[in-house]
Amino acid sequence: MNLNIDFKEKFESRHIAPDQEATTQMLSQIGVDSLDELIQQTVPAQIRLKEPLNLPAAKSEFDYLNDLRQAASKNKVFKSFIGKGYYDNITPPVILRNIFENPGWYTQYTPYQAEISQGRLQALLNFQTMVIDLTGMEIANASLLDEGTAAAEAMFMQYSLRKNQKANVFFVSEDIFPQTIDILRTRSAPYGIELLVGSHETVELDDRMFGAIVQYPSGKGIVYNYSDFASKAHALNIKLTVVADILSLTVLTPPGEWGADIVVGSTQRFGIPMGFGGPHAAFFATKDEYKRSMPGRIIGVTVDSSGNYALRMALQTREQHIRRDKATSNICTAQALLAIMAGMYAAYHGPKGLGNIAGRIHGLASLLASSLEELEYKQLNLTFFDTIRFDLGNLTGPIHAEAINNLCNFDFNGSEVCISLDETTSIEDVKTIVRFFAKVKGRNLNELNFEDLILGVSSRIPAELERSSTFLTHPVFNDHHSEHEMLRYIKSLEAKDLSLCHSMIPLGSCTMKLNATTEMIPVTWAEFSKIHPFAPTDQVGGYMQILSELNDWLSEITGFAAMSLQPNSGAQGEYAGLMVIRAYHADRNDHHRNIVLIPSSAHGTNPASAAMAGMKVVVVKCDENGNIDVEDLKTKAVQHKDDLSCLMVTYPSTHGVFEESIIEICEVIHENGGQVYMDGANMNAQVGLTSPASIGADVCHLNLHKTFCIPHGGGGPGMGPIGVAKHLVPFLPGHTVVDINNDHSIPAVSAAPWGSASILLISHAYIAMMGAEGLTNATKYAILNANYIKSRLEDHYPVLYSGSMGRCAHEMILDCRSFKSAGVEVTDIAKRLMDYGFHAPTVSFPVAGTLMVEPTESEPKHELDRFCDAMIAIRAEIEEVLTGSADKHNNILKNAPHTSAVVTADNWDKEYSRQRAAFPLPYIAERKFWPSIGRVNETHGDRTLICSCPPIEAYSELEA
Template sequence: MGLDIHYQEEFQNRHIAPNEADTEAMLSVIGVDSIEQLIDETLPENIKLKKPLNLPAAKSETEYLTALKQTSLLNKVFKSFIGQGYYDTVTPGVILRNVFENPGWYTQYTPYQAEIAQGRLQALLNFQTMVIDLTGMEIANASLLDEATAAAEGMFMQYSLRKNMAAKKYFVSISVFPQTIDVLKTRANPYGIELVIGDHQNFQLTEEFFGAIVQYPAGNGELFDYADFAAKLHGLNIKLTVAADILALTLLTPPGEWGADIVVGNTQRFGVPMGFGGPHAAYFATKAEYKRNIPGRIIGVTVDSANNYALRMALQTREQHIRRDKATSNICTAQALLAIMASFYAAYHGPKGLKKIALRTHGLAISLAETLNKLGFKQLNTAYFDTIRFDLGDLVQPIHAACLDNEINLSYQGSLVAISFDETSTFADVKTLAKIFARVKAVAADDVSVVDDVETVVPENLKRITKYLQHPIFNSYHSEHEMLRYIKSLEAKDLSLCQSMIPLGSCTMKLNATAEMIPITWSHFGKIHPFAPADQVLGYYSVFNELNKWLSEITGFAAMSFQPNSGAQGEYTGLMVIRAYHQDRGEAHRNVALIPASAHGTNPASAAMAEMKIVVVKSLGNGNIDVDDLKAKAVQYKDNLACLMVTYPSTHGVFEESIVEICDTIHKNGGQVYMDGANMNAQVGLTSPANIGADVCHLNLHKTFCIPHGGGGPGMGPIGVAAHLVPFLPGHTVVDIAHEKSISAVSSAPWGSASILIISHAYIAMMGSKGLTDATKYAILNANYIKARLEKYYPVLYSGANGRCAHEMILDCRSFKAFGIEVTDIAKRLMDYGFHAPTVSFPVSGTLMVEPTESEPKHEMDRFCDAMISIKHEVLAVENGSFNKLDNPLKNAPHTAAVITANDWNHEYTRQVAAFPLKYVAERKFWPSVGRVNDSHGDRSLICACPPLESYLEEIVP
């Protein structure tokens, strides 16, 4: 027998968990002979693709990483002095390896189940504390997507809070970063907000304005004293947003001390690689009186069932999940992982270390400014932090050329040149730049005397005197060993995919393969500035072009935009593209969005942000869209119909048979079809949005295409569009990516969170057409296997025409309420079995929505099913009186190690039942670190920063 010298390991066998024997066993339980039969019984015939996806042959992990390494080398890693909101930084090795590269941190889900997310919640509370301290504000959230969208959220919050409802003007300082102004334009447009761009020093404000925004330090580097400007604004009842540099705030008077109402910015400088634009955690801080208006997530302090200190996400009723079109924003994804990195960076360096980094950065800027001044170059900024400017006139071209020869990028605008220093800048860089400028002046390099004895140029009235980061957390972990142990102590409190499956409906918590993750830490991807010249980023362009082609093939669309850096932002972008399309056709009056009653909360919230009128379409008893109601409303609103927003498979986990008819109905009445891509994991390779009839669809790359959830972010939500919508895809004011009729930018960076696109590129390249299609089939197989095992114990609410679900199903727990058991009790009890709960009470209150994904093996799904069946027996024990209705394992869940090992045990059930209800639990027990958290206590007494330890006791002891 010959040896197979052509053998190559297939990545899909690593990604798709069930083996051949497991597959046969699962098919038998479901009651079908093959996966093909199951798929035929699940998908309507009229939406199936007629041919396989046209994608390159799958690469092995080794082949892909070897090829990508060569692609990465097409990027030129020049020394960046571009600034403009993006700066090179040093990620401490202990944070790089133990957080950024650690699946114990990047595979967690959003901390909705607080009891098994205490480590992450603490790290995010640290982030909020850091932001509150540095900005001088009273409350902060646990990160937004980027600085520009944070500024846009600030503008909308100001707009919502205005007392003069006729005020529609918004002042924007001419020194705000251009990418921020671009995003403000996009957000302002639907509401008819007029952006007035000017110089704050001489602009005459009136009561027609509801808000203003300035940059601190200004985008050109100048340090302005905005105190008088803020006072004038407040005299006219106008609120002020300040976009502030987080590192500069270690030296400068915090905006909260001179009149800011809102402070926004980016924490990228705190140890997060530039990554060609992201992902980076933005911050948002404001006054406590606006706590119910602040967008995004707030982490708060509360107590658990034993009255001990605990953390949870506070004020959740503000979110779009609950308030839908009345929400303050459509935010669904944060940048949790990056915020966590920034918070650890602050803890590792502490206030003294951060100040030293800032002083060194500031000093290098002064050194170069004074050195070049001696050479005859007049520096334009009188007061500055890290950025100096020159008008070089005719010398700009030779200096530009000389800098490129030395692999240096500066910021150029005509003859104006700006030079921004950062943590990675050195005195050697100052010498190199001085020699380049001297050479142009024909001064010999040996004659250049670099100034190395400098004094700050920050004016006295702008120097920071307020202390910051005084909490022990920021003053205790400065050695690597201490920081390592602190990181690990928090990681141990969190359940991630490292411990068990996370069976969340609509969230697709699948494998994030190591081979997909490795390249994002390569310097040729991580150290690239988003505004670097095009000829220096050909490696990135290669990845974008291939990914654009592949995702267009998968969706059936003509082109993609990678700019939206969350799924909800993708929704908003898609609707803005549809809006621009209608306006271009002279039909700007089309503003009605039809949205099914079962839609995810971001759908109506996004439509409201696009200033669309929302008309709800009824659902039938089986969960499907009421086609008759949809047709009637499409006809009723045909003159003003803008679009339908629809999720497919449906939010109920069903391939609705009428979807093609639904899309046709919308088109016949002048509308466009927006498809929510949350459930794309049930489509890839079997059908596609375009094949069904959609015109635009966002893709949750952090779901279907393997970017990790990161504990609640990063996300990516690129949109694919049909050919007629391509001209309207978003452009960018700094980097020319515009189409013929592009809307303005929706994110700070041209390609959103560019560096993590590599993960999805890797997934598709290593899976190939067959692998991707098989992944979809196994996602459907695994879901139907769980359905078959559990439907005897829990009613499955909805299924397709042949009794099959798509990739997820809804388990009905509402009947248990009759004897006092809520769905929340089941969610908490699952923690005792070592599992994160499925999606709770969405899309139907009192239910659990379960999605296993293709990456889970049969034995793991069996563990989950065994746990759910055991819990059902516990529920029955409550019903028949075997368990006390108030004192039972469900009501008291989760049970901590401290509770189980306490001297006193006053429950009618045993410790064994509480902690080790099934044999497998004892083999690898995951202990929740706190008992059931008290949400209402935390909302009544909101603490969203790290108070002194004695304050915890004051708050917690009754």
């Protein structure tokens, strides 16, 4: 008997949900005979790839993890004393298991729908409170990408706030980490900002300067008293940014107490692995008067429809989707998951615990300094927190060799060595270091009377800079110090949030697909998580293999010559791509080329990124079908041909259509001297079927947190690598610390050479396990699932745009504008969907009054049907309002979402039943998700902005 056995487990069948029976049923509903027929009707023939992707054969999950173990073994996990903004630490296991490794936290979406996001909003409010308390500032945001880019955001905020419009000089302390200075160079160039790098002790401040930036403690580890410098700066209307080590602020006087206007830094020390550079949550704190100029997201306190305490993202009018090229920042992704972990780390340890960690590190650093001074090494840092610096003279070589022999990495610079201690440093580590420093001088550790040195340890922090103010006094930082209490607190917040654990999240343009467990597992392996981004190259062979393979695979998928893996968000990828184009034109002496054409339908980050890159935006019209108006494009391309830099285009379009004129569009731009930048937000509909390069693009960023399975994490991490054509390769971003530079590299766009390197493992795993056929099928099924939903809903909701054959790409826009005549807003539909157990599709983007739906290939038919059933039921509820059988102002949509407290209250004054409010369809009772609050009051929170945890007694005032 022929057993007909499939001898290899296919990951593809785990990732792509519909089976053959479901596929047949969906194709029948759509009205086609095969999946290939659907693709032929959807993707224009002229752009379809002629050959399949050339990728390695797909691996099973088991085989992939075994092979990755071999690659991981090529990474050497040394004790890292390099510092420079990256430090080993201990992630509390209760946080590691229940947040970092928990899909209930890492598969959440950005908390735009506050009623089903109260858990992560509270966790992010805790983070903001932590930052405000430790920095001594008045307001903080809910995280930025990394320390270097946060400093750059601070520079630009100072520039935008300057009173003297002629001031264009920014003073930069030479003692700032070199990677931060590198990013400041990148960000300052398009605006003509002149960087003056020098000593804060000798610089002559003047009215040409709008801002200054210093580091605390300095990049060399010295604890300077900057109060006089701050006073001199303020006397000249120069605002001061301080890059601060957040752990040091538990023992050092916070910058807000001695004159800082802005304080930025990284929270990586608070339980976040180094991960070869990330992801890590940066912080940004400032004065309340600057809140409307502050970049990033702010979580604010408000009330819900019942007057109860509620949270939401505040001051949304600052966001780039609204302000577009007038935005102060292009930030779209934060580092929410990492910020949540950092806030929980602070809550778990509390003020006393954090102070003990900082005190222990400083004590060990002081002990090491005393010991080496006793050995007659020349100490260069008279004051310090965790970093000591010695002049080794002619002993640099022997010390370096001994460090390597003892599996230690130091930061060497000529004859100087910096040694930075961290939470994982033990007294045995200090003894090991002293032992080999003694050996080089022919001495013995026993000669030093080490026990006496321990007893004689004293603080090296200047007395006037020792912290005296209290911090983290709120109960959230003082009530969860046992593991049981912390576990329950984490779970109580998780229970308030809807994630992919509960249901599909049908967000158009956001691609909330499966984040497979196997893809996530390696991120926490020590061989990847405990590697410093500036570790010697001969210690990171495993990472180099992974990055090289990922570069090759993404190049094959996009059709480009090479990738830069450095940008650590999609918006940063946009910016990096535009800066590469800018450098290309400058290299050809076309400095004047600064016009960028952007369709009116584009993501708000597109014009914001263009403005940051020093370009002038010219908007191109879209026709009534949502496509780029080719004639308008031609007119404007010719009109600006002498100054045309590029076109920014999303493909498929933001409207969810494969525009058939795309090749012509690219040719028009090239004929007029420009480059084509493709926004890769919709690569989920391209992979394996077409590619940016084959269409005619010159550069494209990839949202790895969309198409390539890095989870959204409640609003980040994201990754935005860029692929470029051959002529742009020389201009890809370089780095000042690690040599990854090409002939004409632009300076760094992120603090670490390969951005948030540790999560690149996720995309590497996804591609390796899917293989060429699997990736192509994923794209086909993304298109199938979208068109299935379209076919089920188009009789109930008009679908705004479609291709020439009536097909959508991987997403569609449902037109809800006609309901407004009866007072039903698209927001009402979004809130009502919560009662059905779903997150809303994308609301009012790219067209106001619409919903943009994207199901992804990971959703099975029965889940698509659940969503469609919900949308059809809601349409019937809308009809009741339209016909007048339900009150225009008091109906089931306007009152949504319905919380358990409302539904079970003694008083029920609604015209519809409790059953209909909470359980409108039979399936809901089996897996009911209850929103934890009623509809949030959007304006209340902006009128009275509170962005830190209010004291318990204030909760009753909020409800008043």
